[in-house]
Every structure is written in structure tokens, then in C-alpha cells.
Amino acid sequence: MRLSPDEIIFWQSGFFKLNATIVFTWALMLVLAVGAKLITCKLTTEHKRSRWQNLLEIVVTLIAKQIEEVGLAHPKKYLGFLGTLFLFVAAASLCTVIPGYEPPTGSLSTTTALALCVMVAVPLFGIAEQGVGNYFKSYIQPTFIMLPFNVISEISRTLALAVRLFGNMMSGAMIIGILLTITPFIFPIVMTALGLLTGMVQAYIFFILATVYIAAATRTREPKPEHALIT
Numbered sequence: 001m002r003l004s005p006d007e008i009i010f011w012q013s014g015f016f017k018l019n020a021t022i023v024f025t026w027a028l029m030l031v032l033a034v035g036a037k038l039i040t041c042k043l044t045t046e047h048k049r050s051r052w053q054n055l056l057e058i059v060v061t062l063i064a065k066q067i068e069e070v071g072l073a074h075p076k077k078y079l080g081f082l083g084t085l086f087l088f089v090a091a092a093s094l095c096t097v098i099p100g101y102e103p104p105t106g107s108l109s110t111t112t113a114l115a116l117c118v119m120v121a122v123p124l125f126g127i128a129e130q131g132v133g134n135y136f137k138s139y140i141q142p143t144f145i146m147l148p149f150n151v152i153s154e155i156s157r158t159l160a161l162a163v164r165l166f167g168n169m170m171s172g173a174m175i176i177g178i179l180l181t182i183t184p185f186i187f188p189i190v191m192t193a194l195g196l197l198t199g200m201v202q203a204y205i206f207f208i209l210a211t212v213y214i215a216a217a218t219r220t221r222e223p224k225p226e227h228a229l230i231t
Contacts, residue, residue, distance in 0.1 A: 005102035006109065025104040028092055059087075063207075070208065071215040078214060081121055085114065086207035089165070093199020103199070106169045108162065115162035118210045119154065126217030135217070161209060168202050 008020035039052045049057075063083045067075035092103040104110040126135040139150045 004107045005104060006107050008102065020102045021104050021107040021110055024102055025110060028088065028095065028104065032087060032091060066208070067211055070211040072211065072218065078125065078211070081117075082207060082211055082214070085117070085210055086203050089114070089203035089206055090200055093169070093196060093203060096196065096199070103169060105165055105199075105202075108166045111166040111169075112162040114165070114206070115158045118161060118213060119158040121210075122154075122213050122217045125214050129218035157213065161206065165202055165206055168198065 005020035005024060009017055010020065010023060011018040039056050042050065043053055060079070060083065063086060064075040064079055067078055067082060072078055089105055092105045095101050096103055105114075123135065126138075129135075130138075140147050
């Protein structure tokens with residue numbers, strides 16, 4: 001039983017390997033890019049719109065609403081990054097119904113790459129919102145002793161993001177593989193449907209956690225009001 005699409009090797013030359021994770025990741029990115037181009041090439045503001053445009057507007061509106069509800073006041077600034085994360089993880093799960101397809105999120109290398117993207121994006125958005133000095137000052141608040149703990153927190157939550165997504169995606173694939181060997185086909189079909197639901201939930205959780213981290217990094221501290229002089 002394969003535990004990861006990394007184990008499927010399509011081509012190898014010495015140290016270099018072309019495995020299923022790389023192939024399916026780039027194939028999925030190509031599908032998303034082409035799909036986005038096709039859907040957005042004929043956008044209109046008229047009352048009569050295509051079904052694809054209606055679907056696109058619903059998805060974008062829901063994602064933007066979720067970003068705003070988490071605490072980011074201007075969701076359009078973060079929509080490109082966070083929306084892409086959600087759509088990639090969700091599409092990777094939905095494509096599991098295709099025979100022979102292995103979701104790239106079932107590989108620890110892919111989930112680590114996604115978590116590293118979040119790790120890099122958090123300080124970038126934080127610096128853009130607060131400035132370099134104010135952002136890095138938060139690492140030594142309320143005292144400079146907190147600096148190593150805050151750094152460890154950044155690293156540990158990145159690892160947690162990667163391992164959580166990888167573990168849930170891999171466990172679903174393993175359960176389906178086990179049921180295929182010991183039960184009739186109807187049970188794996190049911191589990192596949194549940195796997196699709198689980199994949200969407202994991203995409204939502206990953207998206208929400210990334211949004212929360214960015215919201216925390218971009219939060220500006222309001223100055224304390226001056227106390228009125230008592231006369």
C-alpha cells in the first residue's frame with residue numbers, strides 16, 4: 001500500500017526523480033490556471049450572466065466574507081493568496097474521483113510547501129500593514145525574553161499546518177485502500193464520498209488558520225487614550 005504519491009516514480013535519472021506528487025501538482029495548477037482564464041475571459045456586468053460567472057462570484061464572495069469575518073478589514077488585499085490556497089487544497093481533494101489520480105496534498109512535501117507559503121506570507125502582510133519596526137517589535141512584547149518563544153511559535157505552527165493536512169489526507173487514502181481489500185465495493189464508494197467531504201473540510205481549516213495567522217500579524221495596536229486631568 002502506498003502511503004504517499006512520492007512513491008510513484010514516472011521518471012528518474014540519477015538523483016533527479018519525477019514522481020506523482022510533482023506531476024499531479026503541476027497538472028492541478030495548470031487546470032486551475034486554464035479554468036480561471038476561461039471563466040474570466042467573458043465576464044460581464046449585465047443581468048444575464050453565464051453559469052460559470054455566477055459560480056465564480058459565489059465562490060469569491062464566500063471566501064471574501066470568511067476573510068472579513070476572521071478579522072481582516074480589507075479582504076480584497078488577501079483574497080488572491082488565501083483564495084488560491086483554499087481552491088488548490090479543495091481541488092486536490094475533489095479530483096480524487098478521477099481514476100489513477102493521487103492528491104498531491106497526500107505528500108508531506110506538498111503540505112510543507114503550502115505551510116511555508118503561509119509562513120512567508122504572514123510577516124510580509126504584517127510588515128505591509130504595520131511597518132518593519134512595529135511588526136518585529138511584537139516579537140519582544142511584553143518583554144524581550146519572549147523573543148525565542150515567539151520564534152519557536154512561528155516554526156511550530158508551520159509544522160502543525162503541514163502535518164495536520166498531510167495526516168488527514170493520508171489517513172483517508174489509507175482507509176479507502178484497506179477497505180478495498182477486505183470489503184465489497186459499496187463501502188469504498190461511501191468512504192470516497194466521505195473523503196471528498198473530509199478534503200473540503202481540511203481545505204477550509206487550512207484556509208481559516210492561514211487567515212487567522214495573517215489577521216494576528218496585521219493587527220495594529222491602538223494607542224492608549226490619555227487620561228483626563230483631574231482638576
